[in-house]
Amino acid sequence: MIISDLNYLENTSEEITGGANSAYADALAQALGKNTYTNASTFATTTNNSSYSGSSSTAITY
Numbered sequence: 816m817i818i819s820d821l822n823y824l825e826n827t828s829e830e831i832t833g834g835a836n837s838a839y840a841d842a843l844a845q846a847l848g849k850n851t852y853t854n855a856s857t858f859a860t861t862t863n864n865s866s867y868s869g870s871s872s873t874a875i876t877y
Contacts, residue, residue: 836861840868850877 842855852875859868 836863836866838866838868842870842872844872848876851875852877 838859838861840857840859842857844853844855846853853873855870855872857868857870860866
């Protein structure tokens, strides 16, 4: 084997910075009929280092 016949290989490294953070929250509440109450709430948050979300809902007939 002749060394000059080898393909030239180059090592590279690449650092990825930034990127895409996304958050989505949706809620629906319907009170149907007399003496009814409903509530729905949600949240979603993202940062460069973490993400978190939560939700709560209430339905009452009185």
